[in-house]
Amino acid sequence: MPLSRLADWRTDMKHFAGLDVSLKETSVCVVDEGRKVVKEGKVASEAEAIAAFLKQIGAD
Numbered sequence: 001m002p003l004s005r006l007a008d009w010r011t012d013m014k015h016f017a018g019l020d021v022s023l024k025e026t027s028v029c030v031v032d033e034g035r036k037v038v039k040e041g042k043v044a045s046e047a048e049a050i051a052a053f054l055k056q057i058g059a060d
Contacts, residue, residue, distance in 0.1 A: 017054060021045055028053055 015038060020027040022045060029040040039057050043049040 015057065019050070026050055030054070030057055 014033055016031050016033075018029045018031075024045055025042045026045045026049075027040070027042050028050065030038045032038050039053075041053065043053045
């Protein structure tokens with residue numbers, strides 16, 4: 001993505017996810033653009049499990 005589009009890309013984001021990863025579990029916290037916690041939880045440290053968690057809130 002060109003740097004000129006970077007600012008546009010950032011303003012399009014509606015949710016932000018923080019991940020605390022360990023070997024077995026990953027803690028996930030999703031906040032909206034107003035910094036309100038939308039969802040948080042723990043999932044297995046596998047890409048499929050993290051993706052499924054994020055899809056529950058409509059994040060692709």
